[in-house]
Amino acid sequence: xxxxxxxxxxxxxxxxxxxxxxxxxxxxxxxxxxxxxxxxxxxxxxxxxxxxxxxxxxxxxxxxxxxxxxxxxxxxxxxxxxxxxxxxxxxxxxxxxxxxxxxxxxxxxxxxxxxxxxxxxxxxxxxxxxxxxxxxxxxxxxxxxxxxxxxxxxxxxxxxxxxxxxxxxxxxxxxxxxxxxxxxxxxxxxxxxxxxxxxxxxxx
Numbered sequence: 705x706x707x708x709x710x711x712x713x714x715x716x717x718x719x720x721x722x723x724x725x726x727x728x729x730x731x732x733x734x735x736x737x738x739x740x741x742x743x744x745x746x747x748x749x750x751x752x753x754x755x756x757x758x759x760x761x762x763x764x765x766x767x768x769x770x771x772x773x774x775x776x777x778x779x780x781x782x783x784x785x786x787x788x789x790x791x792x793x794x795x796x797x798x799x800x801x802x803x804x805x806x807x808x809x810x811x812x813x814x815x816x817x818x819x820x821x822x823x824x825x826x827x828x829x830x831x832x833x834x835x836x837x838x839x840x841x842x843x844x845x846x847x848x849x850x851x852x853x854x855x856x857x858x859x860x861x862x863x864x865x866x867x868x869x870x871x872x873x874x875x876x877x878x879x880x881x882x883x884x885x886x887x888x889x890x891x892x893x894x895x896x897x898x899x900x901x902x903x904x905x906x907x908x
Contacts, residue, residue, distance in 0.1 A: 711740070717734070717736070724760075728758055728759035735753055739751040749780055750802055751773040763777045784800075784801070812841045819844060819846060821850050823841075823851060824852045825838075827854060827855045828855030836864060
């Protein structure tokens with residue numbers, strides 16, 4: 705269990721728990737830390753400007769800091785109860801921590817459902833792309849210009865064989881032959897001036 709958090713003004717973060725789902729403040733929602741309120745070394749509040757203006761509308765409206773930090777959500781520590789130990793030696797404990805995690809780089813699993821302007825997908829390292837995972841990563845952007853690849857590996861792009869077999873079975877029952885999907889993948893080079901929002905990688 706982590707004893708501390710690393711966060712700073714300008715850091716990219718995401719919520720790692722559901723703060724207020726009805727207000728859009730849910731797990732995996734990304735934003736940028738724009739300010740920190742602290743007394744000496746004791747951090748009281750972290751001010752986050754979320755990527756989507758639909759997130760935290762009510763929290764922004766109710767914020768007592770909106771004149772100093774407009775369009776930001778004040779995030780405070782959350783108390784979490786859990787059990788530590790095993791069997792009869794298990795005891796109930798409570799931890800107080802800010803529900804924020806740095807998000808300059810995320811696993812592909814963490815960004816499912818997101819659509820961003822620019823991303824870097826790292827196919828380097830020891831992480832192994834599971835069937836369909838490359839598609840999930842590549843499709844996080846609006847267009848091809850926003851997709852940038854590191855260590856491109858065509859062998860990492862593959863489908864689940866059971867899915868392929870089922871598709872072939874269904875196609876064999878059609879009365880026409882569907883157009884074959886293109887298999888070529890364009891390799892993207894990252895321009896030096898590109899400002900990417902997030903770096904994705906497979907789990908190692």
